Amino acid sequence: MKPEERARQTIDEQLSQAGWIVQDFKDIDLSAGSGIAIREFPLTTGFADYMLFVDRKAVGVVEAKPVGVKLTEVAEQTEKYVQGLPDNFPAYVHKLLPFAYESTSVETHFRDLRDPAPRSRRVFHFHRPETLLEWAKQKETLRARMRKLPVLNIGNLRDCQVEAINGLEKAFASDRQRSLIQMATGAGKSFTAVSFVYRLIKFANAKRILFLVDRSNLAKQAFKEFQTYTTPDDGRKFTELYNVQRLQSNTIDPVNKVVITTIQRLFSMLKGDSDFEAENEERSGFEIMPEAKEHIVGYNPKMPIETFDFIITDEAHRSIYNLWRQVLEYFDSFLIGLTATPSKQTIGFFHNNLVSNYSHEAAVADGVNVGFEVYRIRTNITEKGSKIEAGSFVTLRSRMTRKTLWQELDDDFQYTANQLDRDVVAKDQIRLVVRTFRDRLFTEIFPGRTEVPKTLVFAKDDNHAEEIVGIIREEFGKGNNFCKKITYRTTDEKPDELVTAFRTSYDPRIAVTVDMISTGTDIKPLECLLFMRDVRSRNYFEQMKGRGTRVIDPTDLQAVTPDAKVKTHFMIVDAVGVCENEKTDSRPLERKKTTPFDKLLHSVALDIRDEDTVSSLAGRLARLDRAIGPADRKEIESKAGQTIKQIVHRLLDAVDPDKQEVRAQEKFGVEAPSDEQIQTAYKEMADDACKIFDNATLRNLIIDIKKRNDIVIDEVSTDTLAEAGFSADAKEKAKTVVSTFQRFIDENKDELLALQILYSQPYGKRHLTYAHVQELAERIQKPPYALTPEAVWNAYERLEAAKVKKAGAKRLLTDIVSLVRYASGKMKILEPHTEFVDHRFEEWLADQKKSGVTFSGEQMEWLNMIKDHIATSVSVGIDDFEFAPFQQKGGAVHVYEVFGEKLEQILDELNERLVA
Numbered sequence: 001m002k003p004e005e006r007a008r009q010t011i012d013e014q015l016s017q018a019g020w021i022v023q024d025f026k027d028i029d030l031s032a033g034s035g036i037a038i039r040e041f042p043l044t045t046g047f048a049d050y051m052l053f054v055d056r057k058a059v060g061v062v063e064a065k066p067v068g069v070k071l072t073e074v075a076e077q078t079e080k081y082v083q084g085l086p087d088n089f090p091a092y093v094h095k096l097l098p099f100a101y102e103s104t105s106v107e108t109h110f111r112d113l114r115d116p117a118p119r120s121r122r123v124f125h126f127h128r129p130e131t132l133l134e135w136a137k138q139k140e141t142l143r144a145r146m147r148k149l150p151v152l153n154i155g156n157l158r159d160c161q162v163e164a165i166n167g168l169e170k171a172f173a174s175d176r177q178r179s180l181i182q183m184a185t186g187a188g189k190s191f192t193a194v195s196f197v198y199r200l201i202k203f204a205n206a207k208r209i210l211f212l213v214d215r216s217n218l219a220k221q222a223f224k225e226f227q228t229y230t231t232p233d234d235g236r237k238f239t240e241l242y243n244v245q246r247l248q249s250n251t252i253d254p255v256n257k258v259v260i261t262t263i264q265r266l267f268s269m270l271k272g273d274s275d276f277e278a279e280n281e282e283r284s285g286f287e288i289m290p291e292a293k294e295h296i297v298g299y300n301p302k303m304p305i306e307t308f309d310f311i312i313t314d315e316a317h318r319s320i321y322n323l324w325r326q327v328l329e330y331f332d333s334f335l336i337g338l339t340a341t342p343s344k345q346t347i348g349f350f351h352n353n354l355v356s357n358y359s360h361e362a363a364v365a366d367g368v369n370v371g372f373e374v375y376r377i378r379t380n381i382t383e384k385g386s387k388i389e390a391g392s393f394v395t396l397r398s399r400m401t402r403k404t405l406w407q408e409l410d411d412d413f414q415y416t417a418n419q420l421d422r423d424v425v426a427k428d429q430i431r432l433v434v435r436t437f438r439d440r441l442f443t444e445i446f447p448g449r450t451e452v453p454k455t456l457v458f459a460k461d462d463n464h465a466e467e468i469v470g471i472i473r474e475e476f477g478k479g480n481n482f483c484k485k486i487t488y489r490t491t492d493e494k495p496d497e498l499v500t501a502f503r504t505s506y507d508p509r510i511a512v513t514v515d516m517i518s519t520g521t522d523i524k525p526l527e528c529l530l531f532m533r534d535v536r537s538r539n540y541f542e543q544m545k546g547r548g549t550r551v552i553d554p555t556d557l558q559a560v561t562p563d564a565k566v567k568t569h570f571m572i573v574d575a576v577g578v579c580e581n582e583k584t585d586s587r588p589l590e591r592k593k594t595t596p597f598d599k600l601l602h603s604v605a606l607d608i609r610d611e612d613t614v615s616s617l618a619g620r621l622a623r624l625d626r627a628i629g630p631a632d633r634k635e636i637e638s639k640a641g642q643t644i645k646q647i648v649h650r651l652l653d654a655v656d657p658d659k660q661e662v663r664a665q666e667k668f669g670v671e672a673p674s675d676e677q678i679q680t681a682y683k684e685m686a687d688d689a690c691k692i693f694d695n696a697t698l699r700n701l702i703i704d705i706k707k708r709n710d711i712v713i714d715e716v717s718t719d720t721l722a723e724a725g726f727s728a729d730a731k732e733k734a735k736t737v738v739s740t741f742q743r744f745i746d747e748n749k750d751e752l753l754a755l756q757i758l759y760s761q762p763y764g765k766r767h768l769t770y771a772h773v774q775e776l777a778e779r780i781q782k783p784p785y786a787l788t789p790e791a792v793w794n795a796y797e798r799l800e801a802a803k804v805k806k807a808g809a810k811r812l813l814t815d816i817v818s819l820v821r822y823a824s825g826k827m828k829i830l831e832p833h834t835e836f837v838d839h840r841f842e843e844w845l846a847d848q849k850k851s852g853v854t855f856s857g858e859q860m861e862w863l864n865m866i867k868d869h870i871a872t873s874v875s876v877g878i879d880d881f882e883f884a885p886f887q888q889k890g891g892a893v894h895v896y897e898v899f900g901e902k903l904e905q906i907l908d909e910l911n912e913r914l915v916a
Helices: 003-017 075-082 129-137 142-148 159-173 189-203 216-228 263-270 322-330 344-349 360-365 380-384 427-445 462-476 495-504 538-548 554-560 597-605 611-627 630-640 644-654 657-668 675-694 696-709 728-748 753-760 770-781 789-799 815-823 833-850 857-873 878-882 891-913
Strands: 021-024 035-043 046-054 057-064 099-103 108-112 121-123 178-183 209-213 244-246 258-262 310-314 334-339 354-358 371-376 386-388 393-397 404-408 413-415 455-458 483-485 510-513 528-531 569-574
Touching: 003 021, 003 046, 003 057, 003 099, 035 129, 046 075, 046 129, 057 075, 057 129, 075 099, 099 129, 142 159, 142 189, 159 178, 159 189, 159 354, 178 189, 178 344, 189 209, 189 216, 189 310, 189 334, 209 216, 209 263, 216 244, 216 258, 216 495, 258 263, 263 322, 334 344, 344 878, 371 427, 380 386, 380 427, 427 462, 427 569, 455 462, 455 538, 462 483, 462 510, 483 495, 495 554, 528 538, 538 569, 597 611, 597 675, 597 696, 611 644, 611 675, 611 696, 630 644, 630 696, 644 657, 644 675, 657 675, 675 696, 728 770, 728 789, 728 815, 770 815, 789 815, 815 833, 833 857, 833 891, 857 891, 878 891
Parallel strands: 021 035, 057 099, 178 334, 178 354, 209 258, 209 310, 244 258, 310 334, 371 569, 455 510, 455 528, 483 510, 528 569
Antiparallel strands: 035 046, 046 057, 099 108, 108 121, 386 413, 393 404
16 A cells, blocks of 8 residues: 555544545535545645535545655645635635645644634644534634734733733734743732633633643632632623533533643543543642553544643643643643743743743742741751661561561661651651741741741651651640641541641641642642752742742731731741752753763773763663663673663762762761762762773673664774775675665655655654664664665765765764665765755855845854754754753853744754755
8 A cells, every 4th residue: 555545544534533424526425414525526726635525515625645744845735725616616715715734644734724824733633524614604713813802901910910911912813822921839820821711712702721730629729710700891700601610520511611620630531531530630640640551642532632722731840741741732722831930841842932931039029929038957867867776676667557566676777868757767856856846936937926827847758747747746735636647648638628728727737748739739828838858859849939938918817827917928947958959950861962882981991980971871871771682681790790770770879969968978977068078979989880890891791782782883993995996796786785775765664754754855743853863774774674874875886976975984873864865866966964964054044144134153153053963963952952062052041042032943944954
């Protein structure tokens, strides 16, 4: 079956799934159903692959292409068909078919020709016939209506909320599919969301809007926000005008204009589950990622892609990663992210369209948030650990059952600060922290107060939380209602009821949690955060701090804390150094992507053991361990005296900031090691971990095993001339190589993504990547082909010397891209990939100049670095700016400063022009 036939077969199935009846033109029967898709339909401008009819009238066309074709190049062809209706032909729009699709069955583009600026957009699937009928009958499209929204009624909106709504609606008017709102915790993100949802429903006639959260208590909180919202122009409550549904089953009532649910439940619904356990919504979706085997979201006819016009994802940074991302990208919707702490990944997901930016500092200055002060509590055991001497009796307790037994120690038991409260519970350490907090509460922390302020304690895990609760009750001399544990393991009371009581009632005064109410949950009377666990993530720490920033009316505050006058600030009681320890964003393990594996091994043997080198070596070894077989793995273990996993763990321990600090504390006997002491500790740990690579036999064994599993790209050897001219034998061998290479392309062009891309020249979603090229190079080396790029290049050189440029001594893996292009007739001259990229780059610069675009000296420096990166790595993305050579020039932050909003367009153009 030809590629286009295979694509059409799948397109037939997809149209059927969406409710279309697919027919051949000769068998046309428009009475067979509401939605009919007619194959090979004749028009005045040619034959449409599929003509779409709804209720016997034409509404659109589908242009089908083989998998891998660049769909943007097909759009003009579709344009001819939508304008090719015969006179007096029954259609909803006279002489124009409003809806145009291009599809390869793997990728589908759609546009509405009635939009103010019709632009193709990727869709997961085809729309249903009734949807196109509804759209066709509308006088204006959604995108047209969003350009005519009335001026915002400011009313009681804060300036930051006005800025967010206006920025968002400006993005909508420009047809920006994704927008991100950054607003400090407590600044009113939910109220802002309800405000623009109301405008989208009333003035833009949005059909249905999804409000997506990642925990059930946040869904309840959002639902309450809609219930209490008073519309600024009508005066009635939102829920009096429009139906709002908080999903508690896997069924959406079609009358609802707003649907609120967790991303976990939505994922379950897309999979086709009939129901979903409510308890699965208690924990954050960020923490309970689905199993890898569940990673593919398929089309669900019960929930078509047009179910929602808009999707709002609250605390967006938790819902865009890994498997959850596909849930958002399933729907043909505008995506709106709300977050207080956007990461670079979040901003990138929303296409760098940050429509408003309202920081915590600005919120404090405006009186929208309150600031904080830090009260530090240190104990020796907290910072150094302790030792239990031999002969002592200790209690051992099961983590799961909490069953205890006594045991006498035969040897001293030494534990570190990092083991505290996970492997070891030191009750007196907890007691001392709690007692100190109690004794200083009304004299230093909240002087003059008599009521314990609403306090949230962060524990390491559920067992730790259990210990803290018991000791707080003892030390304060209070009953159970005074202090409650609010975690996912709370069994005697429902967690959401406990949260409500903590927010609105006098008791409990103190709540102990792990992470259930560490983010998102609104508890305005909260005045104190007690950290008994450390946090290394900057984003997570900011979210945890955000629980205390919210302002509250003095009357409401006094209703739960009678002796409080006004909330002017909140206190952080730091018992673990959480405010002092360095916070980091997650960093990739592989930090030296361009350094060959054998050079990394030799580097550590030569005492080059900086953190980037050690971390990168750990990453390469971990990848090697996954790639090799049991025999190779056992051979390495026999030479090394330890497994690859053990080697990797020691390397990673060396670059772990926590473990470096512990080693420095132990080595120098200090509570707070200096930077120099930590660096000394790191040097020792790195040397210990890397000592094994002093063994040349082990290094060579690892390199040899990697050679057996990877393709070797020799970038250093200098070749010498062995023959000039073509002997009959050499020519025949060269013909065989070229023939085999051509056969390889023909037999694999539908399976290998790199060949799909290169052979059919697609666009957008199908950008070529270095991984695609590696896959191609690995496949060509395997039987039955057993070729290498060098062998193919030499064969072409023998047969067609006048058309082949020498690849040179420095061969690159990316030269295989040139080989495929040349073999498929897309290049007249076979030249190294770097030269091809250089030529395309100069052509692109010339086109820019003709268009009146000029670049500064600094911009040209960056453009040349980007060009060189594409030459060696095939493509460039935002993440690449975090590595050399870009990092040395300021990385992703600075490149945005250099190019501004044009960066994304420039990268797209260069990725396309320099490789396509």
